[in-house]
Amino acid sequence: MLxxxxxxxxxxxxxxxxAGHGKTEQIAKVAALGRRTLILTHTxxxxxxxxxxxxxxxxxxxxxxxxxxxxWSMRYAHAFPGIAQPxxxxxxxxxxxxxxxxxxxxxxxxxxRQVVEASYDRILIDEYQDxxxxxxxxxxxxxxxxxxxxxxxxxxxxxxxxxxxxNWETTIFPWFPLVDELDVPHRWxxxxxxxxxxxxxxxxxxxxxxxxxxxxxxxxxxRADTAFDMGPLFDGFDGVQGSVAAIHCxxxxxxxxxxxxxxxxxxIEEVAARRLQEFCxxxxxxxxxxxxxxVITSLLDDCVNVKALEDGEExxxxxxxxxxxxxxxxxxxxxxGAAEAGATVLSLIPRRARYQLYRxxxxxxxxxxxxxxxxxxxxxxxxAAERVRQRASLAGRRLPQRTVSTPLLLKGLxxxxxxxxxxxxxxxxxxxQAKLFYxxxxxxxxxxxxxxxxxxxxxxxxxx
Numbered sequence: 312m313l314x315x316x317x318x319x320x321x322x323x324x325x326x327x328x329x330a331g332h333g334k335t336e337q338i339a340k341v342a343a344l345g346r347r348t349l350i351l352t353h354t355x356x357x358x359x360x361x362x363x364x365x366x367x368x369x370x371x372x373x374x375x376x377x378x379x380x381x382x383w384s385m386r387y388a389h390a391f392p393g394i395a396q397p398x399x400x401x402x403x404x405x406x407x408x409x410x411x412x413x414x415x416x417x418x419x420x421x422x423x424r425q426v427v428e429a430s431y432d433r434i435l436i437d438e439y440q441d442x443x444x445x446x447x448x449x450x451x452x453x454x455x456x457x458x459x460x461x462x463x464x465x466x467x468x469x470x471x472x473x474x475x476x477x478n479w480e481t482t483i484f485p486w487f488p489l490v491d492e493l494d495v496p497h498r499w500x501x502x503x504x505x506x507x508x509x510x511x512x513x514x515x516x517x518x519x520x521x522x523x524x525x526x527x528x529x530x531x532x533x534r535a536d537t538a539f540d541m542g543p544l545f546d547g548f549d550g551v552q553g554s555v556a557a558i559h560c561x562x563x564x565x566x567x568x569x570x571x572x573x574x575x576x577x578x579i580e581e582v583a584a585r586r587l588q589e590f591c592x593x594x595x596x597x598x599x600x601x602x603x604x605x606v607i608t609s610l611l612d613d614c615v616n617v618k619a620l621e622d623g624e625e626x627x628x629x630x631x632x633x634x635x636x637x638x639x640x641x642x643x644x645x646x647x648g649a650a651e652a653g654a655t656v657l658s659l660i661p662r663r664a665r666y667q668l669y670r671x672x673x674x675x676x677x678x679x680x681x682x683x684x685x686x687x688x689x690x691x692x693x694x695a696a697e698r699v700r701q702r703a704s705l706a707g708r709r710l711p712q713r714t715v716s717t718p719l720l721l722k723g724l725x726x727x728x729x730x731x732x733x734x735x736x737x738x739x740x741x742x743x744q745a746k747l748f749y750x751x752x753x754x755x756x757x758x759x760x761x762x763x764x765x766x767x768x769x770x771x772x773x774x775x
Contacts, residue, residue, distance in 0.1 A: 318337075319345075323458065323459055323460070324461075324488055325483055325487040325488065326461070326463075326493065327492040329496075330467060331497060333493055334464075337462070339364040340368065343368055346432045347376070348431065349375075349383070350375055350435045350436075351383055352378075352437040352438055353380060353438050355705055355707065356707050356723060381407065384414040395414055395417045397410055397413055411449055414449060427453070427457060431457050433459070434457050434459040434460075437462050438462070441463070444477065450487075451486050454487070466517065466745070466773065466775070469743045471742040471746075472741075498725060498753075506529045506759060509529055509530065517746075517770065518773065521769075525766045526766035531547070531760040532761055533761070534766070535732070535733060536733075538732035543761075551727075552727070554712055554726040555727065555729075556726040556754055557576055557730040558751040560737060564736075568715050568732065577668075578672075579710065587700065588696045590610050591692035592692075593609075603645055607644075611660060614673055614674045615666050616669055626664075627664060633659050636659055683699070718750040721750075721751075725755075728755065729751070729752065733764070734762065734763040735765070738770055738771075745773040
């Protein structure tokens, strides 16, 4: 593995970094050696991770600019609107492609190139496997102005469905030649070195299209016919310290697992916050108190597991009192104080003993939106939803101790313990089967539990 100083000798190059092999650390070390480095990545979470690493290494704030590819492109497009012709407001759908095309056009102008050249002495692009064709064209254009290195892992390219289908051998390496491949599994060296070695070996087998024997190695294999065998999610975890993540590709199954776990695992929400926006749009369009009740009931069905009363069992006096307070608030759900009443109802519902939140994050987001309207910070729930979404996007989500979610939402994160329910389901994915499986298992740092109907799993050979 090359050190940071050696990487400075390349005007263009690609560094392949398997999961947990110190990519963020290497990026920060290279940035520390420059006068003014531009670091681009794809998500705000990625921006936070890189900034945190730069701070830990005591890299001066002025020495590195960290931004998303989308955010940087928007700034430059709006700085040169006559050439780039950006749309007004936040791009939607195909408008993002127009934004990148406009930024590329601007970078063809000599004066704009001079601005970039004067602003940065090196560009580092993270998570390059997640780039689409236009983002790659943007990167190659930038590399003709300033020395540019790209970092990524073809085996973590799980956004094929969104157009991130660049082939490393035929598209990326001809422009950004392979200059290094990180080979030290730092994530596991002080936690579970044997697990790190096993995951690295599985990565190689997946790349070749070979089958994987889950009964061999430092993996706890559990034979189960479906993802809803709850044993693997709980057996052996009583009193265990650290974070736990259950990972399944199907978002709907994740929600059902969280419900079945009775609050023992929490489902996390996507950055787009679609269900929050759906609730807020429905709330704003309500024309009666009953329609508001229906909107809250629909949210309750999606977020709360209600335990049935046993024969002869009755609600506690505390729950009966809470029910009475809810009925009083419901009476004001339509009218001038509707937001205050809605906030009261939302705060009271989870207090009942039989009600177990399993999408707590969504519930809290709706409460925040309702509070913004009640306080007059927003005029509608739709506006408040966008405010909450932007706040979560910029600040990041705070993960619960036990999480159930998809590889797409957990990529880039790590957990002490990972459970993969019914690993055979990856073979039913239309795209990126092996990559999704690799991303799932490589989140684990201390232990990995995998269930499946058979100990052998086999996935399509990935497109790399």
